[in-house]
Amino acid sequence: MGLFLVVPLFGPPAAGKTTLTMVLGAESGRRVFRLREHVPQEVLLATATDSRHLGWIDEQTVELALRDYCRGVSDDPNAHTVLLDNFPGAANQVGQLLSVVAQVEPRCHVEAIELLTDAKTLKQRAQHRKVCHRCERDPISDPRLPVIPRADDPWACSRCDGLLHPRRGDSPRLLRARLQRYQNAASGIRTGFTEAGITVTQLDTTSTIDGSANLLAPLLISRSAVK
Numbered sequence: 334m335g336l337f338l339v340v341p342l343f344g345p346p347a348a349g350k351t352t353l354t355m356v357l358g359a360e361s362g363r364r365v366f367r368l369r370e371h372v373p374q375e376v377l378l379a380t381a382t383d384s385r386h387l388g389w390i391d392e393q394t395v396e397l398a399l400r401d402y403c404r405g406v407s408d409d410p411n412a413h414t415v416l417l418d419n420f421p422g423a424a425n426q427v428g429q430l431l432s433v434v435a436q437v438e439p440r441c442h443v444e445a446i447e448l449l450t451d452a453k454t455l456k457q458r459a460q461h462r463k464v465c466h467r468c469e470r471d472p473i474s475d476p477r478l479p480v481i482p483r484a485d486d487p488w489a490c491s492r493c494d495g496l497l498h499p500r501r502g503d504s505p506r507l508l509r510a511r512l513q514r515y516q517n518a519a520s521g522i523r524t525g526f527t528e529a530g531i532t533v534t535q536l537d538t539t540s541t542i543d544g545s546a547n548l549l550a551p552l553l554i555s556r557s558a559v560k
């Protein structure tokens with residue numbers, strides 16, 4: 334089938350990137366790339382323990398992971414679209430992404446989406462969201478995927494009944510650092526896309542994340558049908 338469409342989704346922490354990519358990525362033909370799922374455990378461990386480099390993964394590792402993934406999708410007869418959850422995370426990663434896409438499939442369309450959410454909502458969402466260590470076996474015990482709590486117990490996983498935990502990066506201190514980092518990086522990311530002739534579609538997820546998925550769905554369908 335080949336790779337037709339790449340959709341980088343970026344935005345502040347707790348804006349709904351993972352939820353959106355989970356909803357939209359469930360459609361057939363679509364795959365979701367989450368960088369940390371494709372880097373060696375020792376690299377993840379290093380980023381988790383060094384507070385200055387929180388979540389920072391070196392350029393070479395990023396490029397390798399991204400290229401292997403896009404090649405894999407390009408060779409997959411059942412796939413045509415890659416959604417990038419929380420990537421690019423910095424201006425230099427825009428260039429990396431575009432060069433990888435150009436190498437793998439020069440005719441591939443890139444549709445950049447930035448999620449916007451007001452600061453109060455981000456903090457509230459981060460306070461409430463939970464993860465499940467049993468449903469998501471993270472290599473460094475730092476699960477990220479949002480889960481649904483049981484209706485009668487906000488701390489029980491609706492899928493496995495296990496005890497839910499707050500996400501490690503959502504602690505007030507780390508959330509502040511992550512927000513700050515995003516704010517520092519955002520304009521460079523936008524500029525990177527704009528200079529490459531790619532429009533960044535901004536989507537406000539303050540009131541609802543599901544509503545944003547409904548807004549994005551037709552856009553993705555129209556883009557992947559172009560070719």
Ligand SMILES: [Zn+2]
Nearest residue numbers: 465468490493
């Ligand atoms: Zn669970």
